[in-house]
Structures are given as structure tokens and as C-alpha cells.
Amino acid sequence: LAKTTQPISMDSYEGQEVNITCSHNNIATNDYITWYQQFPSQGPRFIIQGYKTKVTNEVASLFIPADRKSSTLSLPRVSLSDTAVYYCLVAFNQAGTALIFGKGTTLSVSS
């Protein structure tokens, strides 16, 4: 059964590093893992994408183990403006018909 699992919520303080993990046991062989951020009353927006090992950009890092059954989004030194819902997106078959978002992790950052 195609499924992604993420924690429902996480709390953090400004300046801390936050790691959000998504499990996806049956990911399609050739597809990427993508993470999105969503603020209230807006559509999700792309944060980072990777296939394996580690990817880093100006806002986040993505860690993917060799078996690709999970991935971890890492947000360094979060600020209040990072309070949002974070989703992982995975394809579970080669046709892309099982394109599954996780249920989202609500990150709350406090001062």
C-alpha cells in the first residue's frame, strides 16, 4: 500500500535546527523525494528535492539513506517565519498514478 508517514506536529525555538522525517517504504525506483512548505491561505511551495544521499540549498538540507525508504528534511537555525506545514511528496509507481503527499507536519517556532 502506497503510503508516506510524517509526524503530525513539531515544536521548536528560534535558532534551533529542526529535522522532519518522512517514511516511504515503496518509493518508485526512478523518482525523486520532494519537500514542500505551506503557509495559511497559500498553495504549497517547493523547498528541496533529492534522489539519494544529501542535497543542500540555501534554505534546507535533505538526507536520504541508501535504501531510500525514508528522508529527513533539515532546517538549520529556524526563525518564526519558518512556522508552516511541511509535506513530503513521493511517487510509488513508474506511471506516477500513485503520487502521494504525506499528511504534513505542522512546525511551530517560538521565540
Place this chain on the structure above:
Amino acid sequence: DVKVTQSSRYLVKRTGEKVFLECVQDMDHENMFWYRQDPGLGLRLIYFSYDVKMKEKGDIPEGYSVSREKKERFSLILESASTNQTSMYLCASSPLGEGHHTDTQYFGPGTRLTVL
């Protein structure tokens, strides 16, 4: 800058009405998607399209149909709206890329549909 627009931010319809949700993208993207978003359930794929006049069912296509007559426009149709279709509907588009189904998607702001 990629722009995906949806015809309405808020819509109120009555049970049994035929409802059209329109989505337009201005970046010449091949792929377009319709999702619904519900509390505690995240985003679920309804339908997607890889090209004009082509469509594929997603996870929850029942009660919906789609139309893509032009590359830039993807319509979601509720043939006979029901109260359980009250939801936030999100449209997205993505370039063809290298055929990966998880190529970066660009989302519209969403349409909050209420069916009474």
C-alpha cells in the same frame, strides 16, 4: 516567475449543482494536477494530465472529471456536487523535466469550495 491562477478563491454551491473549477498556468508546463486538501488528510491527488486531451486518475477520482483542451488550462468538474466534496482544491503545474513524476510542482492559491 511561474504563475498558476485559479478562477475563484471561495465558492459556495448547492448539492447537485455542476461545478467547474478552472486553473491556468503561464509557464508552458506540460503537466497539470488537481488536488484536494482536507484537515488531517493532507493533499490527495484527484487527476493529472501530461498533455492536452490526456488525463490520468489519481488517488481519489470518484465524483470528479477533468478537461484539458489547451495546454495552459486544466479544469476540474464536479458533475453533481455533494457535501462531502466541501474542501480546498489546489491546482499545480510542472515542466516535463526528465519524466520524473515528482518534478517540482508550482501551486495556485487554492479554491475553497463549500457545498451546502
